[in-house]
Amino acid sequence: MEFIETDREKPLCPHCEKPISQIKATRIKAKFGVRFLYFCDHCKKVLGVSHRKGFWMG
Ligand SMILES: [Zn+2]
Numbered sequence: 001m002e003f004i005e006t007d008r009e010k011p012l013c014p015h016c017e018k019p020i021s022q023i024k025a026t027r028i029k030a031k032f033g034v035r036f037l038y039f040c041d042h043c044k045k046v047l048g049v050s051h052r053k054g055f056w057m058g
Pocket of ligand 1: 013014015016017018040041042043044045
């Protein structure tokens with residue numbers, strides 16, 4: 001499997017199928033520290049949760 005990094009194509013939100021240009025994150029308090037909840041800017045549906053600090057942000 002090949003991993004190709006691109007910024008030409010925008011990922012689509014699985015919920016509203018709009019291109020995701022911005023992912024919003026909100027901080028939630030978990031049992032073991034802080035986690036981030038990521039959601040679509042259009043429909044506000046949750047796309048994922050970080051399992052550790054900075055998981056998605058690098
Ligand atoms: Zn959406």
